[in-house]
Amino acid sequence: MRSVKREAFSVKGESRLLRPLAVAVGLLLWAASGAAGDLSLGDPRKMTFAPVEFTPPEPDRVVLDNGLVVYLLEDHELPLMTLTATIRTGAWLDPADKIGLASLTGSVMRTGGGGGLTAEQVDEELEHFAGDINISIGRQSGSASLDVLSKDFARGLQIFAGLLRAPAFEPARVELAKLQALETIRRRQDNPGSVVSREFVKVLYGPDHPTARESSIESVTRITREDLVAFHRATVHPNGIILGITGDFKKDEMLAALRAVFGDWKKGAVPELKIPDVPPQQAAKPAVRFINKETSQTHLRAGHLTIKETDPDYVPLAIANDILGGSSFRSRLFNDVRTKRGLAYSVGSRLNTGVHDEGVWLMRAETKLASTQEVVSRFVANMERMRTEPVSDEELAEAKEAYVNSFVFSFSSPSAIVNRLVELEYDGLPKDFLQQLRAKVVALTKDDVLAAAKKHFQPERLKIVAVGSGEALPKVLSSFGEVKEIRLSPEG
Known part of the structure; x- marks a missing residue:
């Protein structure tokens, strides 16, 4: 999207740097509760910790x-x-x-x-x-x-x-x-x-x-x-x-x-950064496209345009995406497509959003030609599940904890702190925008996630693009709509 990107949801899982601190704090709290006298009473895997609080210095x-x-x-x-x-x-x-x-x-x-x-x-x-x-x-x-x-x-x-x-x-x-x-x-x-x-x-x-x-x-x-x-x-x-x-x-x-x-550099007429939205009819229309290219695997993308980062639904949608496929090893797509079915080595979903143009939500995978249809079917099935069933308490807790723990990495050094503020001002956002996102994550409920998924994961708008070899690919994709070929222009 833009060349400068905020990555508020890019750090996944518990930080190696934070883990020792969390354990130490947990032991102290446990000891203060009177359980320290009997080690058998405490199970570290069941410990819970308050969200990490962090106030960055002010440039x-x-x-x-x-x-x-x-x-x-x-x-x-x-x-x-x-x-x-x-x-x-x-x-x-x-x-x-x-x-x-x-x-x-x-x-x-x-x-x-x-x-x-x-x-x-x-x-x-x-x-x-x-x-x-x-x-x-x-x-x-x-x-x-x-x-x-x-x-x-x-x-x-x-x-x-x-x-x-x-x-x-x-x-x-x-x-x-x-x-x-x-x-x-x-x-x-x-x-x-x-x-x-x-x-x-x-x-x-x-x-x-x-x-x-x-x-x-x-x-x-x-x-x-x-x-x-x-x-x-x-x-x-x-x-x-x-x-x-x-x-x-x-x-x-x-x-x-x-x-x-x-100081002696004169002011000029600064161009206004304004990116036009895609016409609604084009954005809403589904599409299935393929590129015939000699390759050992089918490279898949399936998704559609979505909200901007300033939309009120951004936080619940980002957490929904994290649970669906953004969190790699603990995501639903990974566990279904790769772990359970063995259909793809690389699989997941992504939410790319900005302020100046419409965001993109997509699912991606690399798989064999023979399993291409099944992988796309699993994309749609997992998408529908997110739209119709609440996520589990454990999924929501893990996704929220991953974000809260990752928050400090947005301010990991003086240069990171300054760069964040520069990015926010460039995009016309308040300087506490990331703190606002964090507070919304902490307050998020399963109902919020379900409502966002139902509203913004839209199967009827799904655009599918596949790169693979062989004449069989269009037939494999035909069950998802009318298939058209993208012919790459020769370069050079």
């Missing part, structure tokens, strides 16, 4: 006169500095005939020199003091980062600001980046897993939607150096950038350094 937020937003959090443990920039630009702004422009712009901002330095001079200076700068532009945002020792931060910041503000886009580096992009396109169809993921997104959104469209040899070939210069000039402005800085510094000195390199 400072400062806005420079030109609108550039800065989050700062000092950390003097090591003589290191990390600076990140989130930029309100992205591939959603690519012209229809030049898809790939934003990505190339971000790449050559880093590799093509800037700030009065040639590309070779930038690389040599960074190598001299072991500094690292990265710049890229994804679908919904751009990002840049600087990692450097504290003693070299002043020079690193100058180089970083030069590349961000005044990239040179050296012609030779532009051509090299285009050749690399073209080679990536030529090899894009080699991996069946990548093919099914890309084609599934196209079926969901439509191939011309900003979230699904992809570059081609023709679109990249059309891009010129002047296009990169114009794209940078039109979309990269200080009032569209949020900086996050952590490390061994003092706030006043840091702000003075930032004003020295960014």
